[in-house]
Amino acid sequence: MLKIIAMMYVTLIPVILAGILVMIWCKLPILKSLAKPVDLGKNFTDGKRLFGDNKTWKGIAGYILFNVIFNVLWGLLCSNETLHSLDFFYQHHENTLTFNILTGALLGFGYALFELPNSFLKRRLDITPGKTLKGFWKVFFIFLDQADSVFGVALVVWLFYPLGIGLYLLYVLVGAATHLILNMLLYFMHLRKNMF
Numbered sequence: 655m656l657k658i659i660a661m662m663y664v665t666l667i668p669v670i671l672a673g674i675l676v677m678i679w680c681k682l683p684i685l686k687s688l689a690k691p692v693d694l695g696k697n698f699t700d701g702k703r704l705f706g707d708n709k710t711w712k713g714i715a716g717y718i719l720f721n722v723i724f725n726v727l728w729g730l731l732c733s734n735e736t737l738h739s740l741d742f743f744y745q746h747h748e749n750t751l752t753f754n755i756l757t758g759a760l761l762g763f764g765y766a767l768f769e770l771p772n773s774f775l776k777r778r779l780d781i782t783p784g785k786t787l788k789g790f791w792k793v794f795f796i797f798l799d800q801a802d803s804v805f806g807v808a809l810v811v812w813l814f815y816p817l818g819i820g821l822y823l824l825y826v827l828v829g830a831a832t833h834l835i836l837n838m839l840l841y842f843m844h845l846r847k848n849m850f
Contacts, residue, residue: 663828663832668727672720672723674845676713679716688710691703692710717765725761726751732744743811769806796834800831800834809822811825
């Protein structure tokens with residue numbers, strides 16, 4: 655079990671690094687033309703925003719760009735036999751530049767895409783962007799906020815390695831816990847407005 659969890663972390667180091675850098679990227683006063691909401695300010699049939707202002711084209715571009723960069727760099731580091739043997743992507747595929755660009759782009763896209771349903775649901779429930787509810791729903795949305803992107807990222811891993819449903823769900827749980835810890839650290843570093 656420890657080896658499987660180690661493999662999860664080794665495989666997703668580029669995603670973790672990209673996620674941290676995207677937080678900084680979105681705050682930088684560059685490429686302001688991309689800092690527009692993905693939903694273009696449009697409302698759903700209920701009159702509420704589709705996703706809200708926090709989901710931007712700049713964020714999506716950042717997730718894809720930085721996942722590609724870190725995945726390529728990680729591929730270079732994984733020429734080390736130990737790291738190579740622990741990366742799910744290289745169990746059945748060669749560690750090549752083209753493969754690393756492809757998987758990096760898919761990881762970034764999967765990360766960003768799987769955040770959108772959560773935002774859509776929160777807008778339907780009138781939850782202010784970046785906030786959550788109280789009681790059971792607070793716990794549910796804290797978990798969902800950490801796990802949403804991991805569902806997408808783990809699905810990308812599953813495209814290239816036969817995880818199976820059990821390992822996929824374990825990936826989501828480990829990823830959500832890691833995401834929660836990182837968000838707490840980013841909050842204390844003043845890179846996030848809210849801890850959860």
